[in-house]
Amino acid sequence: MLSRHLPHPEPTEEGGWRASPVDRHHLCYEEYRDGQWQRLEIEGEMLAGPPFFIIHFSSIEAWKRHPAWAHHRRDEIIDRIKSRFPPPAHDYEGEAILSAADRSPLIAAAGGLSDKPCRWASCTSPALHGKQFCVTHCYPSSLWRQPSP
Incomplete structure (x- = not known):
């Protein structure tokens, strides 16, 4: 199992954001905002693969339960996560992705x-x-x- 306490990179790493696996069922997207790292946990599923991991993006309606800084940036955040976890090793599920x-x-x-x-x-x-x-x-x-x- 991967640690849930990932080291925090410098704010300039990957333009102030990163996406990392957390465990068999989650990954996190972190963004440096207002002098600190803000975090979203995204559900997923590890497989024998390929794909080795399916990322489950929440629906447009459910996305509203994420922190306010992420509400109107769903497409941008999804695109960033997909760039970090590309196919064929990864696949995606969800509404409008x-x-x-x-x-x-x-x-x-x-x-x-x-x-x-x-x-x-x-x-x-x-x-x-x-x-x-x-x-x-x-x-x-x-x-x-x-x-x-």
């Missing part, structure tokens, strides 16, 4: 987009090549996440 950068390789792996629309009710996005649905509806983790500006 796929960004535009995540969708691109999924579209490429499907052979691109077709010229037909997605068959999901009222969706006008193009379907994936050889599929009847768009990337958003083939991969539910991408639902509701707004593309980065």
Whole structure:
């Protein structure tokens, strides 16, 4: 088991943030704010792998139970954690966790987009090549996440 008392790096390490495993069922995201380290614990699940660890991001509604400094920064924090724990050794679960950068390789792996629309009710996005649905509806983790500006 990993220690729950991780040494605190200098504030400049990784731009003032870090993500580290805590134990078999948690990782932490820490950010240097107002002269001290602030911490979020994120649930996960260790596997025999690959993937070796699945990170369970809380829903948009449940994210509001995190400290106030993290409330409006869910996408940013999720992207940082995913950059520290990339696939294929890690996988992710949760509502609205796929960004535009995540969708691109999924579209490429499907052979691109077709010229037909997605068959999901009222969706006008193009379907994936050889599929009847768009990337958003083939991969539910991408639902509701707004593309980065």
